[in-house]
Amino acid sequence: MSLLWGFITDFFTYETTKSVVVKSWSVGIINRVVQLLIIIYFVWWVFLHEKAYQVKDSGIESSVMTKVKGFGYHNNRVMDVADYVAPTQGAAVFCIITKLIVTEEQFQGFCPEVSPFQSSIHVAGIITGACVNSSEGGRCEMEGWCPAENDKVIMQPMMEVENFTIFIKNSIRFPMFNVTRGNFPSSLNTTYIRSCTYDPEHNRHCPIFKVGDVLRYTGQNFSTIAQTGGEIGINIEWECNLDESEERCEPHYSFTRLDAVFQKNAISQGYNFRFAKYYKTENGIENRTDFRTLHKAYAIRFDILVTGLAGKFNTVPTLINLVAAFTSVGLGTVLCDIILLNFLKGADQYKAKKFEEVSESQIQILLSRESCSQLSNKAEEKISDDSGAVSLYLDQQL
């Protein structure tokens, strides 16, 4: 029973380090200045600038709806949305066709290639091996959709594309924080949305973008890109500090030419794709033949790329950084100790004060004395009989 009581009294003791207080102006000032610098670093940089008290998440859930508007002339026709946008559903990636090279009335069969001595890249069908006589200019025969496409035709692109507008509806969610936002505030009235165009300074909430403006922001020339096609990225960046009002979690638009990284490579400049419209001839009922119109479309492809980074206060990073801050303040002592014990006048005297020395030989002498005398029990009682549990020392050492 008294053993248990002894254990309890030992447990509810409190250990604190014995300290040496040095009343020296030089070390005192260095100490406080170093501490101040560390505190400033943590408060200003780590907590205020880097927001180390937040958990951050860049896993964003995004849905994009787009709608293009405008009319243009191409190839003596008026083109509308159903003609020049592909795919038509208004997804996050869509193309506005600026130039169409149309090969009408292609039937399956055999015909000569378009250009003589064709390199493997421009072949429009399977080469049969038979090469047509020189009256055809030395061209080889191919099997496939005939006549073969001639994509060397020079054609004026649809210049009205520059004035087309793109309406973007983007709703996002940060699943970690369950916050949902739209790219334009609900306070915008219908008349404004109907008439505005985006402008980073005056109309940064307007969700309608003029194609010409977008190209200008990326530093691209419209007439060049209309000829060759190209890929334009409309980045919507959501950088949200969710400790503030959700209303301030707003999109930031930026515009890049996505194929710019490949600019130096001669190959794969611009953007184009081929598609066909399929028809049937009406040679009497039940006797129809398939034919198609092949389209080589040069287009501006728009990729709406949505990225997000949200941060919100969380106890775990806050505490870890606070503990790191406090610990770092303690690091100042290391520097001051070095100065105090080495470079200050009277360093040896300070050392004598700070360090108490025990060597094995001293202990040896003490032990031999103790075994002689009968005072060992008393001596033992004087010192703390700490049972060596880790928890008892930890608080002193850390």
Next chain:
Amino acid sequence: MSLLWGFITDFFTYETTKSVVVKSWSVGIINRVVQLLIIIYFVWWVFLHEKAYQVKDSGIESSVMTKVKGFGYHNNRVMDVADYVAPTQGAAVFCIITKLIVTEEQFQGFCPEVSPFQSSIHVAGIITGACVNSSEGGRCEMEGWCPAENDKVIMQPMMEVENFTIFIKNSIRFPMFNVTRGNFPSSLNTTYIRSCTYDPEHNRHCPIFKVGDVLRYTGQNFSTIAQTGGEIGINIEWECNLDESEERCEPHYSFTRLDAVFQKNAISQGYNFRFAKYYKTENGIENRTDFRTLHKAYAIRFDILVTGLAGKFNTVPTLINLVAAFTSVGLGTVLCDIILLNFLKGADQYKAKKFEEVSESQIQILLSRESCSQLSNKAEEKISDDSGAVSLYLDQQL
């Protein structure tokens, strides 16, 4: 040689802080209670609840395949998948058309606009400037695909859509941990998959979703959304604790109306898009004219949005949090010191025990004495001749 030996013996010494053990019930209990609270916080909240011993990654690699099934009547026709799903490939974003406003037999040419004194939004072609006489109702002439579309037609949507089913196949990978999962377990048998429909309670592994159910989960009314179109998000959330069995890394489905954030804006309600089917007339061979059928499709767009957050044990965050935990336990001493040295009875006596004072004047006196006597060498030997290396102090200070 003896210098080196001296250095080695100095190096292999061990410094430990000198401590004051306070045998006081009040401070002792406060000390242990504070330590207990800190330990509980770390064990329960940081480690068990927030799983601070894991690295987490939200960068997920996802592939979605969808397949819609069902038949409906619209405009006196039976519509099947090839008619009402767009795009047809079964990707993560697809539309089910609920209502089609069809403008048949459009040819390129000149014709009057549909409604008189048209606002700029509903124009169907390029206004020529010539305005047709009043017998036409004051309507202006346009150039483009004629006749112009009249999208004010009232039409009944395809009500059978409510019973259509969507089959979703989603395979994901966490590239950081190289874990691959599918949205339904391989143990599900074919008969079950063929006949089940998803239900969060009874059939939460079934990958087949009834459109009507999905709309109900989002709180939407089917007949309204079928009329105007809308965007529905099917979120598949993968929250995986990879320290457990991979089998328990399962998807969680949730359903939202994506355009809900824009509900308050009168513009851009619902969802629709236009597409055209192209035909050729057969006015004798090689004399064909293009015409098209324009479709304004009101559709429910489904976006399958996949997000993931996986966590797995990693030594780096574990260690940092453990060190933070130990250090925080030490912070308890700060509180106890304040109590001990200020608010306890006998605080001044405790202070006298804890702090040893050295002032510059004391050192001055010692130094002057030493320079007089010849005992300086001896004094120097007594104290630890630590060479001031950072590593020697660090362990004491931290």
Next chain:
Amino acid sequence: MSLLWGFITDFFTYETTKSVVVKSWSVGIINRVVQLLIIIYFVWWVFLHEKAYQVKDSGIESSVMTKVKGFGYHNNRVMDVADYVAPTQGAAVFCIITKLIVTEEQFQGFCPEVSPFQSSIHVAGIITGACVNSSEGGRCEMEGWCPAENDKVIMQPMMEVENFTIFIKNSIRFPMFNVTRGNFPSSLNTTYIRSCTYDPEHNRHCPIFKVGDVLRYTGQNFSTIAQTGGEIGINIEWECNLDESEERCEPHYSFTRLDAVFQKNAISQGYNFRFAKYYKTENGIENRTDFRTLHKAYAIRFDILVTGLAGKFNTVPTLINLVAAFTSVGLGTVLCDIILLNFLKGADQYKAKKFEEVSESQIQILLSRESCSQLSNKAEEKISDDSGAVSLYLDQQL
């Protein structure tokens, strides 16, 4: 005034812990070895291997452009890109059709189902309820596009797909670090790009992939997948250490069969989708009827999945890990203290040196003495009159 001066002199003091230096080989060596192990762990594992000095981000912005090349024979026709790729725009997800089951000339109407006693899964239209007499083999009548599709036809897939090539252009950006990269270096010359095919050993920068190679890398058999269709993932992984040259931030390609996780389920094997081409009959002008050709396409769907993980030096994680490292080195003392104070010969003597004891009774005696004598003021002056501000103790305790 002298009070303020006193406060200032007290503030600019420096507290350092009083230490006991133990000159013992055993504890000294243990101490240094433990410290060395902790330092090695931090330097080698935490800093060099896990790069804990970096902030990492897996939120990547990616844009993919693809282009397929090749010709094949199917159903006695030559198929080109416009025929077998869907969707045609060259996005990140596209299908190469390997087998087409074509149902020609479907008109709206009533007709018998294809197979008798149809199960609900293969129905091609709405069952009217009327069942045709036994001369039709007991088949039921349906309403919809007639004749009904018979997808049980055995057909040879287009074997040339194996030699088709896929050109992939991928440009990415890490928005957190504002680094943009393309999947092939600008130093690659045009002739090389035109002729190369990807190979993980010899041509790992070549952006052109042969379909047969891709299937081989995933361990799939071409003729099986061409029959049933399938989903193939081409993963582009960007693992970038942005502390090094950006030039070394290169893509790494890997190939997986995405539907492999569902392999064990009998349902939903392979990949197929239905689409229709729409035509009009020419029964005199303005008297046209719609008909369509239904295509059931078995295809290999390619998903280009781009993931990224970039790391860059940042002061916040570096500092936190450094502080954790320093603190951990201090943890070595805990172990050494346990050994010193419990297991070493003369442990009790060491304890006596390390711990100074104060008990409440001692303080009581001191207090009673003080109140008697008039020396209390003097005693107070001797000890540090620390005002208990947290900052004053923190540096000692941590």
